[in-house]
Amino acid sequence: MKNVKSRVLAGTALTGALALALTACGSDAVKQDETPDATGSATAPESSESAAAGSIAGAGASSQEKAMGGWIATLASVAPDLTVTYEAVGSGGGREQFLSGGVQFAGTDAPLKEEELTAAADRCYGGEALELPLYISPIAVVYNLPGVDAEHINMSGELIAKIFNGDIKNWNDPAIAAENEGVELPDLAIIPVNRSDESGTTENFTEYLAAASNGAWTHEASGDWPISGTQSGNGTSGLIDTVTGAEGAIGYADASRAGDLGTVALKVGESYVPFSAEAAAKVVDASPRAADATDKRLVVELDRTTTEAGAYPLVLISYSVACSVYETSEDATNVKAFLNYVASTEGQTVASAADVAGSAPISDALRTEVVAAINSITSK
Template sequence: MNIKRIGTVAAIAIVGAVALSSCASNEGGAGDNASGSSSSGTDYSKLSGTLTGSGSSAQQTAQATWTAGFQNVASGVTVNYSPDGSGAGRKNFISGAADFAGSDAALSDDELSGSFAKCAADSKAIDIPVYISPIAIAYKVDGVKDLTLDAKTIAGIFSGKITKWNDSEIKDLNKDASLPDANITVVHRSDDSGTTENFSEYLDANAKDVWGKEPSQTFPYQVGDAAAKTSGVASSMASASNAITYIDDSGAGSLDKAKLMVGDKATTISAEGAATVVADSETVSGRADNDLAIDINRTDTADNAWPLVLVSYAIACQEYKDSATGELVKGYLDYVVSKDAQDAAAKEAKSAALSSDLSEKAAKAVASIK
């Protein structure tokens, strides 16, 4: 299998490590993977062909992990995933340039009302959750290693209303911190981004008066520095000083991460906290039976909840014009939502594996693909 455009040396290293680990497991003859069959009965070893995926850069590490693992059970399949960003991925899928999309935002009603080039004439696309991850508020501030922010303060910073690190609103939340009298450098996404949409949904739900913008995949303010994709934001932060950004936790690297005020508690970012919020959320009403778009509970205040979370989807046709493509997409996504694949991605990307309930629903949705 070819793994193309994974994007970073670190991600390529992950691919190699996962592949070696999987090979070692297979040599030991462990479980279904050794026989090339899934727990759902799919015989991966009989699949052959090439799949093209495009989209979420937040999924980048997870996709590298999944494709490396899939190699060991479906050696006849090549999966090429390009982390172009969620917006670009959906556009590529809609136009037929990709067989499936990865997206940190589910398809909109407008997108669903249109046609999909790869889907059968009477078929639409469906959203299948494959990746749950907390979004970090990551920062580099001289002399500050412990920072707490709330939604109101985050909205003020990213809208350009709060411009200094020693602003009184930040100081009130961090009385023991040595906050410098320095300008805040905001780093945000330049491309249409599902991460941006999730970030703006959180601020709209928790600090609407300060944020003042409707949720969008496009960052709405002309402040700070803009960078494309998760990797671009991470690169910009690496060379910046006194800077702050929002970024999928898998891309935060060695950056410091702020605690988030959830209710009256300063909460540390965690995959478990992200999973708690998703478990407390409902699916979007009015969707097709196999569409599992999730209406995230952005105001969840359960213990250790992290409501600044993204649910990232695999977007596929319910029925493909080309049944062979449908068979490949179905096989790959069947692997992606499996417990082994979810646990492997959670380890490498610091994401949360799908809960047993959501995994069962996702597997059922995948099984419906034709």
């Protein structure tokens, strides 16, 4: 898997791409002698952030990989002496490495499970795990149909479930044609492709299918694909490679990785909505917090069956997981500095740039809660 280092990613190609994103920040850009406050504005730094130096490591969700590259490459604006690495091993692998003490933070597309929250008390020296929704992105249903002349193929949740169940096997099936009047669909076998590794993207996708398919999806939401004998790919890159390499294939991935593949417009109410950062943000803002959320665990219960106009309910919230208590003051200082940058207006603008990850920036109200949780981090 990729091991992304700030010194490497600051190279010419990525720097050129990120320059456009940072220019868009305008007066909101954070100078080196400043740090973002709860609204993302620049203020005088706290001593802990100005002292950030050394290195920290993270691991986890491959959905965050592009955004992490952008955050790491531009981190010097607030912490020039801090080096951050991130290994995109998947959500499950990231949680395992974090709980074993192998990394200081993790990225996960699914909240921590009950047993993981219990394990976090030991890993965090009697403290607890923070779960911060810092990466919000639509999940694209991607397909490889180069001969189809349509901006998007329309699909309801029920139709998608039947395709991934194997109940609908051909692209010119009458059920697909009924939702795509005027589109010439090929007489071509459908090849559903899923993730082979435990994946938060899979958990979000199957959660959507369970909620929005009118009972067509009979499996529980899970990070492990529930059907055996399927075509699959390891990680986001592996799935995209598999879909790209097989005409007729269909899969699901963080929208930042859709590339030149076709993408599905989801049925919401009586309309079909293609993915966008704005459509993803609408769902997050309209969704309640999870029943067990706290002021440090800002977990959102996504409304997958919304009928709100312009909303895209197949959304992934990828959480940054950290400890409320670290063994050393150096780790506490460095994690706070990095996560405060990620949460800042500048950090969220970097990630939302179309040539980086195209994610949806968090709202000012959510940023206030996130920064309060980050600033509670301490050492034993």
